[in-house]
Amino acid sequence: MILKKKKDKIPERTITRLPIYYNFLLEIQKNDIRMISSQEMARKVGIKASQFRKDLSYFGEFGTQGLGYSVEHLIEKIGGILHLNYRHNAVIVGVGNLGTALMNYPHFGEWGFHIVRAYDLDTSKVGRKIGYTTVKDIRELPRDIMIPLGIIAVPPSSAQEVANLLVASGVRGILNFTGSRIEVPNGVVVRSVDLTYELAVLNYYLSHFVPSGDSKKR
Amino acid sequence: MILKKKKDKIPERTITRLPIYYNFLLEIQKNDIRMISSQEMARKVGIKASQFRKDLSYFGEFGTQGLGYSVEHLIEKIGGILHLNYRHNAVIVGVGNLGTALMNYPHFGEWGFHIVRAYDLDTSKVGRKIGYTTVKDIRELPRDIMIPLGIIAVPPSSAQEVANLLVASGVRGILNFTGSRIEVPNGVVVRSVDLTYELAVLNYYLSHFVPSGDSKKR
DNA sequence: TTAAATTTGTTAAAATTTTCACTATTCGAG
DNA sequence: CTCGAATAGTGAAAATTTTAACAAATTTAA
Numbered sequence A, B: 001m002i003l004k005k006k007k008d009k010i011p012e013r014t015i016t017r018l019p020i021y022y023n024f025l026l027e028i029q030k031n032d033i034r035m036i037s038s039q040e041m042a043r044k045v046g047i048k049a050s051q052f053r054k055d056l057s058y059f060g061e062f063g064t065q066g067l068g069y070s071v072e073h074l075i076e077k078i079g080g081i082l083h084l085n086y087r088h089n090a091v092i093v094g095v096g097n098l099g100t101a102l103m104n105y106p107h108f109g110e111w112g113f114h115i116v117r118a119y120d121l122d123t124s125k126v127g128r129k130i131g132y133t134t135v136k137d138i139r140e141l142p143r144d145i146m147i148p149l150g151i152i153a154v155p156p157s158s159a160q161e162v163a164n165l166l167v168a169s170g171v172r173g174i175l176n177f178t179g180s181r182i183e184v185p186n187g188v189v190v191r192s193v194d195l196t197y198e199l200a201v202l203n204y205y206l207s208h209f210v211p212s213g214d215s216k217k218r
Numbered sequence C: 001t002t003a004a005a006t007t008t009g010t011t012a013a014a015a016t017t018t019t020c021a022c023t024a025t026t027c028g029a030g
Numbered sequence D: 001c002t003c004g005a006a007t008a009g010t011g012a013a014a015a016t017t018t019t020a021a022c023a024a025a026t027t028t029a030a
Helices: A011-028 A038-045 A048-058 A070-083 A097-103 A106-110 A136-143 A156-168 A195-208 B012-030 B038-045 B049-057 B071-081 B097-103 B106-110 B138-143 B157-167 B196-208
Strands: A066-068 A088-093 A114-119 A134-135 A149-152 A172-178 A189-192 B069-071 B086-094 B113-120 B132-138 B149-150 B173-176 B187-191
Touching: A011 A038, A011 A070, A011 B012, A011 B113, A011 B196, A038 A066, A038 A156, A048 A136, A066 A070, A066 B086, A088 A097, A088 B138, A088 B196, A097 A114, A097 B097, A106 A114, A106 B069, A106 B196, A114 A136, A114 B196, A136 A156, A149 A156, A149 B132, A149 B196, A156 A172, A156 B071, A172 B196, A189 B196, A195 B149, A195 B173, B012 B038, B012 B049, B012 B071, B038 B069, B049 B149, B069 B071, B071 B113, B086 B097, B086 B157, B097 B113, B106 B113, B113 B138, B132 B138, B138 B157, B149 B157, B157 B173
Parallel strands: A088 A114, A088 A149, A114 A134, A149 A172, A172 A189, B086 B113, B086 B149, B113 B132, B149 B173, B173 B187
Antiparallel strands: none
16 A cells, blocks of 8 residues: 655744745835845845755745745745735734734734734723724624634733633634633644743843854844 | 853753743742642643753752752742843833833733833824833934833834844844844844734644644544 | 652753755856 | 856755653652
8 A cells, every 4th residue: 555655744943934034025025126045035034045945845846046036936835835825814802902902913914814803801891993893792702703813812810711712612723922821622723922921031141142153033 | 140051052942931931930829839840830831841850950950859849949040040030121112002012011010021211213102101101202212321121113114223223222132023134233132023923823833733643634 | 767659850862953065957158 | 059157955964952761869658
């Protein structure tokens, strides 16, 4: 029997670099740059050229030897890998300062992410209008039609409770801003961002920095 | 200060996990938990016990064999490593939705980070009061007294310009929310957070995810 | 006091990720 | 057309990070 070739596992670090490449490519496209070499690309985003080429190699061959990469073509390809050529609807739970800022964050929309619904646990916030969206009571979440992406921007103490509700409502991917770890069933993907953690890591390097080599980026 | 094994280079991933440990320890301390084993710790924050012990081992010996770690002691030690036992002042540039949210973000203060000054490029925002802080014109930044931490929350197109100003004003660590790479002189530390990137990475895993353990097909 | 049960700190192995080094391809000049 | 310069893709080496395994230390129970 012929075994299906096992698909190579793609390094997580590779995945996290793709949006960086994508963003940079969009930027240079605005300046009418049509082609870019791995060297140039690498220099501009602060990595090694071989890493850029290796990263792409997990997904196919997108360049032309001797020439480089077509910016337009590469945008299309990386966009395809990240599924950015579709519209992605998301719900947000928690419309405090951070949640409200996220709802008004213009760059989400540019990449096809749209926060189409907002909920809060605090009934005093229900009914408030943010942009085109009216804040709803979180208890309505399970009855609303299913949306695949959820953003949690509530206090840490409610993180797990909200996560449970989202999962029960069919959400398959969660972006967690609470700083608390949340447990989800297999098949649900979570990514966590904690702004305080980032500041703490920055602070560590600030106080332990040895001025040789280059500084930590990204 | 840490004298032991100062020579060894500490993995960046280790540093980024310290705030997670710290946060979790603070949480359980509130619940009056006095001791914790590496096993328990690991289970709760979603890593392997050996990784937790290894991470700590770069900085010294903080546990008691047979017993585990004193929560209080560990908080003090990790806090010391991250320099969280001091007050850290920061300035922010850009008081749009995100910048304003960051200024009101309560968790910064809990970890000793205080945004003591706010600037904007948009003169129409100058003079506005956010919390206890009044927004100043960015041109005043170089004349103000030096603050070591800077947060950039302006549109990507102004990122480098603002970074230059911050560096010229003596800022040594920058938390960059613009999504654009910024170049800084040696000795200045940068960490970048891009909320859209996180959503894109989440989206990738959402569309390519195969539940771990048994291979459920999709 | 001794033995069993825990659990740390650490060494070494395994796994992952980055970097190097080289081949092959393409373009453009002569 | 041929040559030289530029550059992609890739297998292997190097570097980094994670995981496993175990000796040593400590507590608890008898």
